Amino acid sequence: MTEELTGGGAETLALLRELDDPEWPEWPRDYDRAAVAARFRTLVARLEADFAVRCEAAPDNQDSSEYGRVVVPAGATVRGTRLVVCVSNFGSLALVCADNPGAFFGTVDARAEGELDAADLARVERALGELGYVVVAEELLGRDYDGPSRLGWHVQRPTWADRFFGIF
Numbered sequence: 001m002t003e004e005l006t007g008g009g010a011e012t013l014a015l016l017r018e019l020d021d022p023e024w025p026e027w028p029r030d031y032d033r034a035a036v037a038a039r040f041r042t043l044v045a046r047l048e049a050d051f052a053v054r055c056e057a058a059p060d061n062q063d064s065s066e067y068g069r070v071v072v073p074a075g076a077t078v079r080g081t082r083l084v085v086c087v088s089n090f091g092s093l094a095l096v097c098a099d100n101p102g103a104f105f106g107t108v109d110a111r112a113e114g115e116l117d118a119a120d121l122a123r124v125e126r127a128l129g130e131l132g133y134v135v136v137a138e139e140l141l142g143r144d145y146d147g148p149s150r151l152g153w154h155v156q157r158p159t160w161a162d163r164f165f166g167i168f
Contacts, residue, residue: 054073095161
């Protein structure tokens with residue numbers, strides 16, 4: 001289950017604060033682009049195998065703290081809503097969304113509205129966990145950002161999502 005359901009939100013928020021280095025806004029000091037790319041390719045292959053479908057992948061985003069996204073097409077999910085997995089450059093953080101980031105308040109909301117199947121979500125979260133990613137709930141990432149990093153001028157009311165998945 002995601003963080004907001006298990007009570008691990010405080011631990012995840014502590015991890016976000018630990019990873020937040022204002023000197024390194026787009027990626028951490030010890031960033032290994034080749035390793036991040038390799039793990040991302042493995043994630044894409046895993047999701048394609050798990051859902052038996054070709055997934056759209058957009059790796060190596062420029063001017064962003066988000067490395068890339070993988071989209072599981074709507075036709076491969078139980079509820080007919082695509083799943084979007086966003087991968088950060090930081091600490092192997094990952095975000096799972098129904099339809100698109102911000103389309104729902106998070107996975108709990110998407111499930112309540114009947115747009116996200118629990119088994120589909122569990123399948124994605126299991127793949128992420130087995131590959132060493134830390135799944136961060138969209139609900140947590142939507143909280144106001146109060147860390148030390150300076151975010152882009154275009155961000156009016158920054159959130160933790162802007163910090164770890166946003167553009168600069």
